[in-house]
Amino acid sequence: MSIEAAALVFSGISALSDTINFWRLRQSQHQQQQYTFQQQQQQQQQQHSWLEGLNAEQRAMVDMLEEKLLTAVKRAGALEEEITLLQETIDEASVTILSHVIDESLLQVLAKTISEAQDRLIRALKDPANSNQTRDDEMAIASSVICSELKRIRKLNNNSLPPSFVKMWFSHGCT
Helix, strand or coil: CCHHHHHHHHHHHHHHHHHHHHHHHHHHHHHHHHHHHHHHHHHHHHHHCHHHHCCHHHHHHHHHHHHHHHHHHHHHHHHHHHHHHHHHHHHHHHHHHHCCCCCHHHHHHHHHHHHHHHHHHHHHHHCCCCCHHHHHHHHHHHHHHHHHHHHHHHHHCCCCCCHHHHHHHHHCCCC
């Protein structure tokens, strides 16, 4: 993915994230208004027991409206949960996109150098003619090369390693 495409996708995700945050703010305001409305309604019921003067049909209508209001509040809560999950997914997608901003051809060149250093280390460790000192020296050389290349990748990739290189970073003690 090119840097321009990643930037475009990220800006779209940011816009969606902003929209979700705006909706959450509006939802919170709406919930506060509903809570205030419910408190006022309870106070009115306590002060004016107006329900006593309603006939059965009117009471049924009030009950139906209360039921619809409760259903709407429950749906709003379910939507809030879905929005939270969507926001988490967007956040994860943003991290993934940002972790792959390095140009693919540069990444391939650097990865090839890392692979060659690993191959050399493996050959040195497999060779029974090599002394422990030679093996240690080869390990130090490989780690030096690998860490240098991983630092380059990190520098070219918005100061983060693509996930496939993180384990290698730690196994070679890169700092």
